[in-house]
Amino acid sequence: MSTDTIQLYNSLTGRKEPLKTELPGRVTLYVCGPTVYNFAHIGNARPAVIFDVLARLLRQDYRCVLYARNFTDVDDKINAAAAAEGVPIHTITNRYIKAYHQDMHALGIEAPDLEPRVTEHMPAIIELIQTLIDRGYAYIAEGHVLFDVSSYPAYGALSKRKPDDMLAGARVEVAPYKQSPLDFVLWKPSNADQPGWESPWGWGRPGWHVECSAMIGKHLGKTIDIHGGGQDLIFPHHENEIAQSTCANGVLYCHTWVHNSFVTVDGQKMSKSQGNVRLVRDLLTEASGEAIRLTLLSTHYRNPLDWNDQRLNQSRRTLARWYKALARAEIHQRAAWNDTKPDTQVLAALRDDLNVSRALKRMHELCRLLEQTEANEPKEKAALTFRASASLLGLLQQPAPAALHNLQGNTVENAETKLSPERIEALVRLRQEARQQRNFVRADALRDELAAAGVVIEDTPASRALSPQTHKENSG
Structure with a gap:
């Protein structure tokens, strides 16, 4: 393990902290993946890219990394899509899981170690819910099982919301079976037309929040090291995860919570009503996967990212320049590349809360060094370091000639163009x-x-x- 400690901004404490792990030399990472009822858009792709970079960094520093990213494959939106086509839900979910894999592979995202699906974990979900009932943290009402938020005094710590304030702003109660508007569903009944599973509380299906807690408990343990996801998941999803898992297990649920910020398009919120939802597979007809990936990394993960053509074109130009520098160095020995250590400054930047901006700045410096080096042996060493460093970002993964051809095929602008x-x-x-x-x-x-x-x-x-x-x- 490296002596240089990774620092991450912990959403729970509101500050940057050294990474703490349950076991020395081992780190567990869980990221909330997509609900698979449609193709992935750039908002879905941003956390996938960010946490892929984090996983690459962790593997530099830890002997054992266990990275899980789930698929939510039972959900009301999935049910609606299946009903509209008159097919079982697995027809919908298998289709979009396959598409998601294709799109993420095109962005250079390495497969996580585990990809649990909710539908494969019903026994674990039911067991967790029963534990919460037995310990007095959940109750049964009209075929539903609900978590009693009042039984967990620390509720709201992640989102920095107080339950009393949430109650004061609550709307008219639309679920009379709830003891409090804040209580959330762990299990709900299904009718004859909806997917369901047998349970002690009748034929039904799980609530969204309990699913991740059960999958984490089964595969990663009662306490995990890092939990990631989009900023929009902080409340209520991750807040509810903390409550139910802490109450069921009686131990800390997660050491470090990492959340990425939103993606806008040309300064506007991405939405169907705006007509500006950018699907990854559509963008792949316009730009290379590496250019899309670099664009998604062009702003620090905790800052909003505005997607626009100017930013994408700049990514094309950057990659074209980098690949031209590698092509001139004629580095083709991948084994030597894999044996080369990344640049220490790139590593230091990423260990500092994934400071990709600083890492990219150093990458530009390494590129200039490569361009200016003439002697063969130093040039080869510079090229290997440059490429090994880029691999931490999931970039420069292709042979240079093929990458340049791909970039040119996507109307890359002159790579030597600089800002005036x-x-x-x-x-x-x-x-x-x-x-x-x-x-x-x-x-x-x-x-x-x-x-x-x-x-x-x-x-x-x-x-x-x-x-x-x-x-x-x-x-x-």
Whole structure:
């Protein structure tokens, strides 16, 4: 195991912390995967890419990594889709699981160690629910089993919400069988037209929240090291997971909670009503999987990502430049590449809460070093380090000639195109204004845009331009 500790922002404590694991040399990671009733869009792809990078980093530092990402394959939306086609739910779910695998593979995402499906875990789900009933944390009402939120005083710690405040803002109760509007469903009855399973409480199906807790308990243990997912899952999904698992097992559920922020499209929320939902498989007809992946990594995972053509084109240009540098170095020995250690600065950046922006900045520096090296042996060493470092990000995974052909086939712009000095100064000025206004999300986004174009920003006490592609900025 590396002596350099990975630091991650823990949503539960609200601060960046050294990664803590239950067992030395072993780390468990669980990420909430898709509900499979449609094709994956870029909002689904962002956490898949981010946690793929985290898993790659963990495997650098830990002897044993157990990474699970689930499929929710029973859900009301799945039921509706199956009913509309007049087919069983597994026809729908198998179709979209296959499509998801194809899309994620195209983005260079490595398969997790485990991909549990809800429908394969009904005995574990039923056992967990029964434990909560037996211990007085859940109750049966009109064929439903519900978790009693009032029985868990720490409820709301993850989302920073107080139950009393939630009750004060609650709408008119629409489920009279609930003792409190905050209580959530663990099991619900199914009618003759709905999928269901036999249980002590009748024919029915599980509530959404209990599913992940049961799968985690079966495969990863009562306490896991990292739980990941989108920011939209913090409440109620992950909040409810914590409550039911803590009460059922009597131990800490998870050490570190990691959440990625949202994806917008051209500044607008992505939605069907807006007509701006960008499916991964549609984008793959316009751009390479690596270009899409790099675009999804172009902003820090805790900041919102605005998807737009300019950002995607910049990713194409960056990859084209990088692959051209590798092609000139003529590195074809993958075995040597696999035996090469990544650059220490790239590793340090990723160990610092997956600071991909800093890692990409270093990648641009490594590319320039490779371009400027003439002697064969140093050039080969520089190329191997460059590619090994990129592999931590899931990039530069193809032979350079094939990748360049693919990029050109997707109308890549001139890879040597750089931002004009005027554009650099304008972006730096906007970033400085954002920092003065303490709008750090905007400031980080502007810095990411500059970094993606190969422009290095260094925050120092004195502000001065170093070169057309390097800029130091006042940090005051």
